[in-house]
Amino acid sequence: MVPMSASWVDELRSIVGEGGLLVEEADLEGFSHDETATEEIRRLPRAVVKPASEEQVAQIVRRCAELGIPITPRGGGTGLAGACVPSPGGIVMSLERLNGILEVDLHNHTITAQAGVPMGVLFEEVKKAKLFFPPHPGDESAFVGGVVATNAGGARAVKYGTVKRFLTGLRVVMSDGETLELGGKLLKSSVGYNLMGMMIGSEGTLGIITRVTFSLLANPGCLQTLVVPFDTIDQATAAVEQLLNRGITPCAAEFVEHAAIRCAEQLLKKSWPARQGSASLMFILDGTGEDEVTAAAEAVAAVMEAGGALDVLLAEHEAKQAEILEIRSMIYEALRPGAVELFDVSLPRSEIPGHVRRVHELEREHGIPLPTYGHAADGNVHTQSMRVSIEDGILGAPIEGWREKHEAARAGIYADAIARGGVISGEHGIGLVKKDFLARNVGEGAVAVMRAIKRALDPKGILNPGKIFDLERG
Numbered sequence: 287m288v289p290m291s292a293s294w295v296d297e298l299r300s301i302v303g304e305g306g307l308l309v310e311e312a313d314l315e316g317f318s319h320d321e322t323a324t325e326e327i328r329r330l331p332r333a334v335v336k337p338a339s340e341e342q343v344a345q346i347v348r349r350c351a352e353l354g355i356p357i358t359p360r361g362g363g364t365g366l367a368g369a370c371v372p373s374p375g376g377i378v379m380s381l382e383r384l385n386g387i388l389e390v391d392l393h394n395h396t397i398t399a400q401a402g403v404p405m406g407v408l409f410e411e412v413k414k415a416k417l418f419f420p421p422h423p424g425d426e427s428a429f430v431g432g433v434v435a436t437n438a439g440g441a442r443a444v445k446y447g448t449v450k451r452f453l454t455g456l457r458v459v460m461s462d463g464e465t466l467e468l469g470g471k472l473l474k475s476s477v478g479y480n481l482m483g484m485m486i487g488s489e490g491t492l493g494i495i496t497r498v499t500f501s502l503l504a505n506p507g508c509l510q511t512l513v514v515p516f517d518t519i520d521q522a523t524a525a526v527e528q529l530l531n532r533g534i535t536p537c538a539a540e541f542v543e544h545a546a547i548r549c550a551e552q553l554l555k556k557s558w559p560a561r562q563g564s565a566s567l568m569f570i571l572d573g574t575g576e577d578e579v580t581a582a583a584e585a586v587a588a589v590m591e592a593g594g595a596l597d598v599l600l601a602e603h604e605a606k607q608a609e610i611l612e613i614r615s616m617i618y619e620a621l622r623p624g625a626v627e628l629f630d631v632s633l634p635r636s637e638i639p640g641h642v643r644r645v646h647e648l649e650r651e652h653g654i655p656l657p658t659y660g661h662a663a664d665g666n667v668h669t670q671s672m673r674v675s676i677e678d679g680i681l682g683a684p685i686e687g688w689r690e691k692h693e694a695a696r697a698g699i700y701a702d703a704i705a706r707g708g709v710i711s712g713e714h715g716i717g718l719v720k721k722d723f724l725a726r727n728v729g730e731g732a733v734a735v736m737r738a739i740k741r742a743l744d745p746k747g748i749l750n751p752g753k754i755f756d757l758e759r760g
């Protein structure tokens with residue numbers, strides 16, 4: 287590897303301009319991590335480079351390829367697996383200056399945006415056009431490039447699917463600096479290997495995404511939010527299956543344990559509407575008119591009551607709907623100060639009740655809190671392993687031997703998810719924190735194919751090396 291000589295820095299600066307390069311340690315710290323709680327994975331980059339055009343991205347890649355300097359592309363930094371933590375000896379390429387909405391096509395119902403557009407901005411643009419982009423990663427400061435690079439999901443996947451369902455076009459800079467234009471505004475395409483599909487979930491290891499085109503839907507227009515408490519998490523998750531068996535598909539069907547939601551209440555100083563029971567379901571129903579949504583809410587209420595619900599609470603107005611969603615979305619943040627790791631397993635949805643039961647067995651076996659929540663109807667379960675106790679929404683004292691307890695619980699959670707036909711990540715990706723389990727999940731054969739693809743497309747190993755898997759079998 288070539289040392290970071292002054293001339294090399296100057297060269298980068300001459301590509302991106304004075305404001306586009308950071309080298310001071312104080313400025314680099316913010317680029318040493320994502321939102322993952324695991325402190326040990328943090329690493330300072332040698333520099334941060336902020337290209338302002340796609341041409342600059344290509345120039346930087348070409349120069350780094352010659353020098354053998356790894357590049358870790360970075361979007362909003364909201365990831366939860368360490369994928370944008372810099373690779374050893376490498377630089378970070380922040381896509382934040384590539385932040386243009388390039389087109390909202392009202393004829394084809396597509397939006398084309400540069401990789402550094404935050405999801406919140408994209409949602410606003412789409413709303414202005416009276417259209418709808420369903421995938422909603424919890425954190426709207428995620429960038430569009432990053433949500434493609436991790437195949438982000440979120441709460442609305444049950445009805446509409448994840449990001450991959452809406453991606454129709456990509457522009458990607460490959461490891462030799464060549465730019466590929468993949469797809470377009472097409473809903474159908476059968477032109478050989480699915481290269482665009484290969485970029486989805488590639489976490490910056492195969493190419494640097496510079497722009498994306500998403501397909502959009504008509505705006506459903508009308509929303510209703512329900513909160514339904516149950517005595518047990520078991521009853522709650524079982525009721526979701528009943529609902530889907532009745533042919534009712536909510537826009538979102540979340541489950542939350544009250545132990546976890548109390549922490550989010552404390553953080554936000556806001557109240558979850560349900561006080562009774564140990565767990566709640568939260569439904570968002572969408573439709574084109576009041577009547578449709580009201581009828582759906584009544585049907586949901588009937589199924590919930592038959593399933594043992596303690597109550598069915600309806601958000602009276604939009605502000606209340608937003609508040610409920612905010613409390614649900616902040617669970618991760620609220621638990622994070624006392625958390626070791628956030629799991630993100632995805633299961634065939636009928637396996638959720640059994641998996642959650644197993645999680646709580648592990649909690650008792652190992653004596654470590656494992657609050658659980660997630661996206662009930664699409665099978666995506668988040669369990670947050672804690673190194674401190676939780677009491678009435680307050681994070682308490684450290685748990686003795688938490689590291690060993692966490693490791694044992696982690697192995698148990700992953701083994702159970704895999705035995706049920708699940709995967710170790712539904713929406714956050716593998717990054718650094720889950721790569722030790724990848725082969726056990728997808729098989730050595732599949733990882734060998736991933737390695738072969740990586741070697742073919744990035745022979746010098748400069749694109750975010752060491753993420754998802756190691757090139758050498760560990």
Ligand code: LAC
Nearest residue numbers: 424614615618660668
């Ligand atoms: C959630 C994020 C952590 O569902 O995926 O809250």
Ligand code: ZN
Nearest residue numbers: 440660668713
């Ligand atoms: Zn989630």
